Amino acid sequence: VVETSHFKGNYPEQCSLEACAIDGLPATEQLISDAVLWAEVLPKTNLNGDSLNPFVISSEQRWTHLRLKIYPDGGVARLRLYGEVVPDWNRLKKIGGEIDLTALENGGLVLSCSDMFFGHRHNLIMPGRATNMSDGWETKRRRGPGYDWTIIRLGAPGRIRRLEVDTSYFKGNFPESCSLESCNAEDAPIERLQDPEFVWRPVLTRTKLQAHTRDFFDEVMDTGISSHVRFNIFPDGGVSRLRVYGRI
Structure with missing residues (x-):
């Protein structure tokens, strides 16, 4: 534009x-x-x-x-130029080590979510720390059963090693717990990934979260190469940032 x-x-x-x-x-x-x-x-x-x-x-x-x-x-x-972030994978491979596979600057993209009434889903993978509560992903309060979720396409398929879930600024409205699942389905349309019958592999089972805290999870299940992750929060609430570290 x-x-x-x-x-x-x-x-x-x-x-x-x-x-x-x-x-x-x-x-x-x-x-x-x-x-x-x-x-x-x-x-x-x-x-x-x-x-x-x-x-x-x-x-x-x-x-x-x-x-x-x-x-x-x-x-x-x-x-204004709109497009998709494409990192320099050759440089990242030369550097080696773990990278944030979901990060926007590494080509990650939040494809879908169950709700984003208070905070946009794309905030979840933005660079740096959140500056306030509106800078994170937040869903409205549930009045019935269920939980909220978001599906993220990784910047490149990789093997997940550890996670960070940051609830900074969410003090009375943070999720009680969270879980993370993954799949390796690079070409799958979003409709298939959202299908309740689609099979996701557990990376982090349901785990309690704390308010206004950076929670680090260094022990996760090895699910092999993953192309997408689904981040689940129970029952609802807000998360500032999600970091999924791994190797490509």
Whole structure:
């Protein structure tokens, strides 16, 4: 989305977008040099003033940097690019050791959940610690039987070694307990994963949680290679962050 809000007589007539993939943290001098090969992902396209200008970009390649060009000049309020995080797996494999398989920065994605009345499900795998209660995943109170759950696609299939369940800021509304299950079904549609008949393998059996605490679980069941996990909370409540550490 190329947003030109408030730019009515001084917005660019057209724009284009280019992308490149460079390892590491290149300096600005390198990025603007002729040595970088930029690929055009959005050709020169007309813009409207004081508007949201949405565009569809079809590209399956991993990009690290983008270059917006405006013609001939003018003002742009915001540039928004929506897509999926694709980490540099070659770098992570060279580093070795355990990584957070569910982390957003490692390509994790929360596919679905039973409820997110108070806090969005995507908060669960965001970088860093939560800043307040609204920065976590929280469900509404149940008035009957059952429990709440969320399904997360791992950034890459891996073997789960340990967990962290962080209930920071949830003091009177944290779940009484939680459990974690996994499966290895990379290409399974979400409808199949949500099917009550779908078989999940237990990684952590139902375990009590504490309020406003980072709970670490270093002893979990070895379920082999996993592509997805289902995090269950009993009966409801809020969790700031979930970390699922393992090896790819």
